[in-house]
Amino acid sequence: MQILQELAAKNGPLCVGLDTDPSYIPLSVLQKYSSPAEAVLDYNKEIIDRVKSAGSACCCKVQIAYYEAMGLSGMKAYAETLRLVKEAGLICISDIKRGDIANTAAAYAKAHFTGDFETDIITVNPYMGFDTLKPFTSYCSPKNFSEENKLGAEKGIFVLLRTSNPGMVDIEQQQLVSGKRVLDAVGAELENISKEFSAQYKDMTCSPVGAVVGCTEESDARILRDAYQDIFFLIPGYGAQGGKARIAATLLDKAGGTVNSSRGILCAWKNSPTCLEKDKEGSLTMDDLGDSAGCAALEAKDDLLGAVKELKA
Amino acid sequence: MQILQELAAKNGPLCVGLDTDPSYIPLSVLQKYSSPAEAVLDYNKEIIDRVKSAGSACCCKVQIAYYEAMGLSGMKAYAETLRLVKEAGLICISDIKRGDIANTAAAYAKAHFTGDFETDIITVNPYMGFDTLKPFTSYCSPKNFSEENKLGAEKGIFVLLRTSNPGMVDIEQQQLVSGKRVLDAVGAELENISKEFSAQYKDMTCSPVGAVVGCTEESDARILRDAYQDIFFLIPGYGAQGGKARIAATLLDKAGGTVNSSRGILCAWKNSPTCLEKDKEGSLTMDDLGDSAGCAALEAKDDLLGAVKELKA
Numbered sequence: 001m002q003i004l005q006e007l008a009a010k011n012g013p014l015c016v017g018l019d020t021d022p023s024y025i026p027l028s029v030l031q032k033y034s035s036p037a038e039a040v041l042d043y044n045k046e047i048i049d050r051v052k053s054a055g056s057a058c059c060c061k062v063q064i065a066y067y068e069a070m071g072l073s074g075m076k077a078y079a080e081t082l083r084l085v086k087e088a089g090l091i092c093i094s095d096i097k098r099g100d101i102a103n104t105a106a107a108y109a110k111a112h113f114t115g116d117f118e119t120d121i122i123t124v125n126p127y128m129g130f131d132t133l134k135p136f137t138s139y140c141s142p143k144n145f146s147e148e149n150k151l152g153a154e155k156g157i158f159v160l161l162r163t164s165n166p167g168m169v170d171i172e173q174q175q176l177v178s179g180k181r182v183l184d185a186v187g188a189e190l191e192n193i194s195k196e197f198s199a200q201y202k203d204m205t206c207s208p209v210g211a212v213v214g215c216t217e218e219s220d221a222r223i224l225r226d227a228y229q230d231i232f233f234l235i236p237g238y239g240a241q242g243g244k245a246r247i248a249a250t251l252l253d254k255a256g257g258t259v260n261s262s263r264g265i266l267c268a269w270k271n272s273p274t275c276l277e278k279d280k281e282g283s284l285t286m287d288d289l290g291d292s293a294g295c296a297a298l299e300a301k302d303d304l305l306g307a308v309k310e311l312k313a
Numbered sequence: 314m315q316i317l318q319e320l321a322a323k324n325g326p327l328c329v330g331l332d333t334d335p336s337y338i339p340l341s342v343l344q345k346y347s348s349p350a351e352a353v354l355d356y357n358k359e360i361i362d363r364v365k366s367a368g369s370a371c372c373c374k375v376q377i378a379y380y381e382a383m384g385l386s387g388m389k390a391y392a393e394t395l396r397l398v399k400e401a402g403l404i405c406i407s408d409i410k411r412g413d414i415a416n417t418a419a420a421y422a423k424a425h426f427t428g429d430f431e432t433d434i435i436t437v438n439p440y441m442g443f444d445t446l447k448p449f450t451s452y453c454s455p456k457n458f459s460e461e462n463k464l465g466a467e468k469g470i471f472v473l474l475r476t477s478n479p480g481m482v483d484i485e486q487q488q489l490v491s492g493k494r495v496l497d498a499v500g501a502e503l504e505n506i507s508k509e510f511s512a513q514y515k516d517m518t519c520s521p522v523g524a525v526v527g528c529t530e531e532s533d534a535r536i537l538r539d540a541y542q543d544i545f546f547l548i549p550g551y552g553a554q555g556g557k558a559r560i561a562a563t564l565l566d567k568a569g570g571t572v573n574s575s576r577g578i579l580c581a582w583k584n585s586p587t588c589l590e591k592d593k594e595g596s597l598t599m600d601d602l603g604d605s606a607g608c609a610a611l612e613a614k615d616d617l618l619g620a621v622k623e624l625k626a
Contacts, residue, residue: 021420065413065420071429075388099438100378100410101478107334107378116384125412127440127473129480160440165414167442174498175490182484182495189483 001156001232002142002206004091004121005256007058012301013252013308015093015234016051017262018044018081019063022070024266026279029286037073039286040066044081046290047265047297052088056297059091061234061260062119079116092119093234093258097160099125105135113139113155121156123212123234127171130189133159133209137193140208142201156208161186162224164214164237187211187228194230206232206255215247215259225253233257239264239300245307252308261300268296314469314545315455315519317404317434318569320371325614326565326621328406328547329364330575331357331394332376335383337579339592342599350386352599353379357394359603360578360610365401369610372404374547374573375432392429405432406547406571410473412438418448426452426468434469436525436547440484443502446472446522450506453521455514469521474499475537477527477550500524500541507543519545519568528560528572538566546570552577552613558620565621574613581609 022036025043033039051057062085067078085092094117098108112122113136124136139155162172162183172183180188194207213224214237225233232255238248239261248259269275269284269292278284335349338356346352364370375398380391398405407430411421425435426449437449452468475485475496485496493501507520526537527550538546545568551561552574561572582588582597582605591597 019417021416063417063420065411065417065424068424068430069420069428071424072385072388072392074424075385079385097411097413097438098378099440101476101480103334104332104376104378107376107382111378111381111384111387115382117381125410125438125440127412127438127484128476129478129483129485131478131480131483163414163441165442165444167414167444170442170444170502171440171484171495171498172442174495177488177490182487185484185487 001121001154001208001210002204003154004059004156004258005206005232007091008256008258011055011058012305013248013257013259014057014297014301014304015258015260016047016057016060016265016297017063017260018047018060018266019066019262020044020266021066024263025289026269026284028279028282028284029289035073037067037070037077040070040074041077041080042286043266043289044077045084046286047293048084048088048090050290050294051297052090054294054298056294056301057090059093059258060085061093061095061262063095063262082117082119086120091121093121093123093158094119095123097123097125099128099132101128101132102135105132109135109139120154121158121210123158123160126159126186126189133157133189133193137209140197142204142208154208156210158210158212158234159186159190161190161211162213162220164216168214184227187224190231191228210234210257212236213251213257215244215251218247218250221247221250225251229254231255235259245303246311248304249307249311252304253311259304261297264300265293265296268292314434314467314521314523315517316467317372317469317571318519318545320404321569321571324368324371326561326570326572326617327370327610327614328571328573329360329370329373329578329610330376330573331360331373331579332379332575333357333579334379337576338602339582339597341592341595341597342602348386350380350383350390353383353387354390354393355599356579356602357390358397359599360606361397361401361403363603363607364403364610367607367611369607369614370403372406372571373398374406374408374575376408376575395430395432399433404434406434406436406471407432408436410436410438412441412445414441414445415448418445422448422452433467434471434523436471436473439472439499439502446470446502446506450522453510455517455521467521469523471523471525471547472499472503474503474524475526475533477529481527497540500537503544504541523547523570525549526564526570528557528564531560531563534560534563538564542567544568548572551617558616559624561617562620562624565617566624572617574610577613578606578609581605
């Protein structure tokens with residue numbers, strides 16, 4: 001999380017969401033590939049290349065659901081995508097929202113912090129209780145850090161705190177008799193874990209345990225940013241989901257965070273007259289789609305940095 | 314869920330948990346295989362064969378975490394295991410505990426109700442809200458049923474209600490200002506969904522939306538069984554996790570349920586003097602392990618049916 005925080009300061013707070021559903025690729029391009037998974041992987045590669053060369057983002061978030069939906073070939077494309085993100089010098093967040101108990105949680109941690117699906121940071125669902133976080137946080141000690149070999153050595157988790165969907169009122173927002181909301185019970189535990197880490201590792205400037213906080217409601221954004229000042233946020237809901245840059249900027253205050261945009265980047269070609277024209281003619285290429293996505297990433301970065309500047313003014 | 318309920322009445326309530334971590338297979342057997350995933354798949358095959366021929370269980374629950382932990386070869390063994398369970402005429406439950414929003418939830422539903430990872434029933438985490446259940450329940454309408462082609466046509470979900478780990482007090486058991494516990498807010502929603510299904514499909518005898526209820530506390534088991542009489546339960550926590558058959562029997566009342574045993578079956582060879590002796594000699598085979606597991610499954614079935622009988626007496 002510390003390296004992600006540093007990269008966000010350098011490249012800006014954008015997180016490029018590789019929720020690459022094959023349906024986001026126009027049919028005229030998709031059908032040039034022998035399988036949807038190959039097309040998805042190639043599209044991801046084009047996007048990662050452009051993000052790397054433009055320095056438009058600090059990380060990519062790969063949403064595993066879209067790869068699972070393509071079966072075994074999808075899982076291969078998933079593993080390969082993680083590899084490409086890490087090779088590009090970007091932090092790789094695997095949006096897997098796993099959560100389970102004891103041995104099973106340990107198996108999930110092993111699955112996503114080592115081996116074919118090894119990533120830097122994962123998202124975690126805390127519903128079954130705080131004992132379910134331990135198998136993940138046990139991978140997060142910074143003992144393997146060195147200045148030369150920082151990338152890939154750092155593991156972290158983003159725990160679901162306040163998500164960006166309407167249904168978040170059903171459980172997360174429910175009021176407890178203690179006066180807290182359910183999500184605050186989760187937040188308090190994240191602070192406890194973070195304090196334990198900072199007590200143990202004096203050089204650590206950012207807790208490896210972050211929180212997912214959607215940027216869909218301004219008042220709540222300020223409350224949560226003030227409540228959890230030292231926790232780094234993964235911020236979904238920007239762009240296609242309706243979240244405004246201004247709300248994201250509020251959440252980027254204090255310990256900061258990274259703001260995800262998925263469809264706004266993956267489907268950017270739909271707003272490009274050139275791409276639409278080429279699609280009609282049958283001359284559209286993956287390279288064209290990559291260009292549109294690359295530009296959309298740069299625009300998102302500028303939009304976010306502009307909002308941050310405005311908030312500080 | 315309806316077919317599972319019927320199979321449970323016929324074969325008894327046991328669910329065989331294929332949480333097959335390679336470490337559960339003795340090294341002397343494991344090293345005969347070219348990869349852990351191959352050994353795991355072969356062990357699963359031995360167990361499924363015995364469960365099928367003995368009629369000792371109504372379903373198998375495959376815990377995906379252990380397969381993810383083996384990477385791409387693990388996912389292949391996972392897909393193959395699901396196929397074997399279905400081929401054996403048993404209901405296949407995929408313990409995946411997924412939960413996500415909108416398009417992403419739809420991708421998970423597609424991933425596990427179609428294609429390489431197609432299963433009959435999945436477990437679902439409701440934390441992000443009840444809108445996250447819809448993409449899954451939309452696969453659960455019984456329109457594809459026919460007497461000739463029942464198996465494989467039925468889809469269902471088990472939603473986490475009361476899990477069997479100590480941390481379940483952190484969120485699930487928290488008291489809301491409404492007077493309910495968080496888990497009861499989930500339960501109430503499950504009842505709503507079930508009522509919608511039964512209003513729409515008059516012939517349906519069991520809601521396709523079940524609940525996960527651990528059998529670790531007797532008082533709570535009775536409360537939950539009485540509160541959700543028409544909901545079929547998936548019951549973890551029996552055996553290795555310390556849950557007693559008597560508590561499981563309480564949960565098997567009313568609409569009934571299926572009681573999972575994983576390690577109690579997978580590690581049964583550790584209690585077999587013959588297996589231990591053969592392991593020492595280096596003559597232990599996968600067939601031997603399968604025999605131990607098969608016997609343990611029969612014993613678990615008898616233990617559960619005995620407890621049910623005693624409760625009714």
